[in-house]
Each structure stands twice: as C-alpha cells, then as structure tokens.
Amino acid sequence: MLSQAHEVFLEVARQLSFTKAGQTLFLSQSAVSKRVRALEEHYKTGLFERLGNSVQLTPAGGLLYQKLLLARQLQHELHLEFAALSPAFSPPLDMVIGASTTISLYVIPPVLSAYLGQFPNTRLTLKNRNSENILRALLEHEIDLGIIEGIHRVSNVTYTPLLTDEVVAVCSGRNPLLRQPLLAADLLxxxxxxxxxxxxxLAVLEEALAAKGIRLADLPVKVRLGGTEALKNFVRVDTCLAFLPRQAVTKELAAGELIEVPILDLSLVRHFEFVQRKGTENNQPYKTFVQFARRYYS
Structure with a gap:
C-alpha cells in the first residue's frame, strides 16, 4: 500500500498545486505541506521547486512521481486479482472524471451506476463542465480522464471513441412558424x-455551417445560454430555433413539447470521446473504466 504521504505527493504532483491538492484530498494546505516535507526529509532531497504561487517537480520529484504512478497501477492490478480470489477483499478506490454537460446529464449516468454496481468500493467524483473546460482541466492535471464532444483536437491528448450522437434543430411545440423543413441558408x-x-x-454546429460558407456571427442570435437544460427550457417557451443533442430532447419530442425542424442540407453528427494526456492511457483504474464504458455502449 502507498503511504498517505505518497498519496498526498501524487496529488500535488498531478495538479502542481498544494492548494488544489488539499481541496481534492480535504486536507488543509499546511497538512499537505507537512506530508511533502516529511517525504523530502526521508529522501534527503527537494521534490518540488516553489515558484511564487506555483510549483514544479524537481528531477528527484519527477522520478518519484513516475515510479509512484507505476506502483499505484501495480497496486490496483493486485487489488483486482485479490478480489477475484477473495470476494471479501475490496479496498476503497478514488476516481475523478470530467464530462461535458450533455454527457454528464444523458450519457454517463447509467454507465456510472453499472460500474459502481460492479466496483462498489469505488469513490467516484464526476465534474460537469463544457467540453473546452474539461479539456483544460485535463491539461492542467485537475483530472486524469475526461469525456468530451465536438471540439478541436490537441496534439498532447489521446482520443478514444465512446459513441456517436446527433444534434437536431428544435422549436417549441406551440410554434407554428418552424414546422417546415429548412435549408442552411434559411438560418440567416x-x-x-x-x-x-x-x-x-456549438462547435459541431459551427463546423457544419462553415462547410456551407456560413459563420455563427452571421446568424440572428437571440440569446446564448450556458448548459443544455437552460437552452432546452428556454426554447420550450420561446419562438426561436435551438440546436440540441437528440439524447437531450427525446422525451420532449415524444411528448410534443418540442418539434424537430429538419435542415435538409445540414448534417450535425458529433462523437463523444474519452480524452487522456498522452502517456497516461494505461493508468488504472481509468483504463478499466474506459473499457467498461465502451463495452456498455457497444
């Protein structure tokens, strides 16, 4: 088992912040600093270089971080193998996953329920932000696994497909003006x-419109809203058109609260994908979770 001091060190090294590590671990900043100092005294060398409000790993700290990641993975594999031999053995395990709004609301909840049913001692935290902010949290080491949609790719991240979804144009069921099919040019x-x-x-819509020579700035935008539910609730009582994931409006379409408005020459298909920093794809337990989720939706 990794010691508590080593677990604290891993979190500080992952986030490169004593404050953020303390928030994640529910420890005061002084308690985090005390445990790191104890490790530095044990190894007789500095593990972090403190630069004002930020920290960087020293060469010794980088070496320790890489070795502890390997040790944590071996520990997780050992726990899985022991659990197979002895069902009574089930140590607690912490996971933090980030997912974009649509995925958090409509895609990942049944996966989490099924996963926790199979791994009941997992303490799982789901962070819900838009895709851009989930990617930023991944690159800033706030999370080690994200699930995002329709966003431009970056070179130091690996992308693993989960499933494909469609974005549809909808209007209120009480709106008589938008029940006929449209063309992309009609959106102007x-x-x-x-x-x-x-x-x-939004990124999927912007890309599809660009292929038709239309910019988002050219559209008569009535309002911009943060979050799928806010947009859905707005368009239900307004007379404008909105673009929403099909999975988010299935019930409203079936009940007639919203009406799908076909746009004949516009295809809005997007892909939900796992994102991980390159080099961390085999880190457990996230590798197990990715495999589980992909099997769930296969």
Missing amino acids: RTPVALRETGSGT
Whole structure:
C-alpha cells in the first residue's frame, strides 16, 4: 500500500498545486505541506521547486512521481486479482472524471451506476463542465480522464471513441412558424438560441455551417445560454430555433413539447470521446473504466 504521504505527493504532483491538492484530498494546505516535507526529509532531497504561487517537480520529484504512478497501477492490478480470489477483499478506490454537460446529464449516468454496481468500493467524483473546460482541466492535471464532444483536437491528448450522437434543430411545440423543413441558408433569417462558447454542441454546429460558407456571427442570435437544460427550457417557451443533442430532447419530442425542424442540407453528427494526456492511457483504474464504458455502449 502507498503511504498517505505518497498519496498526498501524487496529488500535488498531478495538479502542481498544494492548494488544489488539499481541496481534492480535504486536507488543509499546511497538512499537505507537512506530508511533502516529511517525504523530502526521508529522501534527503527537494521534490518540488516553489515558484511564487506555483510549483514544479524537481528531477528527484519527477522520478518519484513516475515510479509512484507505476506502483499505484501495480497496486490496483493486485487489488483486482485479490478480489477475484477473495470476494471479501475490496479496498476503497478514488476516481475523478470530467464530462461535458450533455454527457454528464444523458450519457454517463447509467454507465456510472453499472460500474459502481460492479466496483462498489469505488469513490467516484464526476465534474460537469463544457467540453473546452474539461479539456483544460485535463491539461492542467485537475483530472486524469475526461469525456468530451465536438471540439478541436490537441496534439498532447489521446482520443478514444465512446459513441456517436446527433444534434437536431428544435422549436417549441406551440410554434407554428418552424414546422417546415429548412435549408442552411434559411438560418440567416431565423432567430436562434445557442449554447455558450466552449460547448461541444456549438462547435459541431459551427463546423457544419462553415462547410456551407456560413459563420455563427452571421446568424440572428437571440440569446446564448450556458448548459443544455437552460437552452432546452428556454426554447420550450420561446419562438426561436435551438440546436440540441437528440439524447437531450427525446422525451420532449415524444411528448410534443418540442418539434424537430429538419435542415435538409445540414448534417450535425458529433462523437463523444474519452480524452487522456498522452502517456497516461494505461493508468488504472481509468483504463478499466474506459473499457467498461465502451463495452456498455457497444
């Protein structure tokens, strides 16, 4: 078992912040610093270089971090093998996952329920932000696994497919003006409500419109709203058009609260993908979770 001091060191090294590590571990900053100092005294060398409000790993700290990641993975594999031999053996395990809004609300909850049913001692935290902010949290080491949609790729991140979804144009069921099919060019004269900048849904729409020579700035945007539910609730009582994930409006379409408005020459398909920093793809337990989720949706 890794010592508590080593677990604290791993969290500080992951986030490169004593404050953020303390918040994640529910420890005061002084308690975090005390445990790191104890390790530095044990190894007779500095593990972090403190630069004002930020910290960086020293060469010794980088070496320890890499070795402890390997040790944690071996520990997780050992726990899985012992649990197979002895069902009574089930040590607690912490996981933090980030997911974009649509995924958090409509895609990942049944996966989490099934996963926790199979691994009941997992203490899992799900962070819900838009795709851009989930990617930022991953690159800033706030999380080690994210699930995002329709966003531009970056070179130091690996992308693993989860499933494909469709974005549809909808209007209120009480709106008689938008029940006929449209063309992309018609959107230049149609009031629309859109998601906020950084949304994966918005990124998919922007890319599809660009292929038709239309910019988002050219649309008569009535309002921008943060979050799928806020946008859905707005368009239910307004007369504008909105673009929402099909999974988010299945019930409303079936009940007639929202009406799908076909846009004949616009295809809005997006892909939900796991994102991990390159080199961390085999880190447990996240590797196990990715495999589980992909099997769930296969």
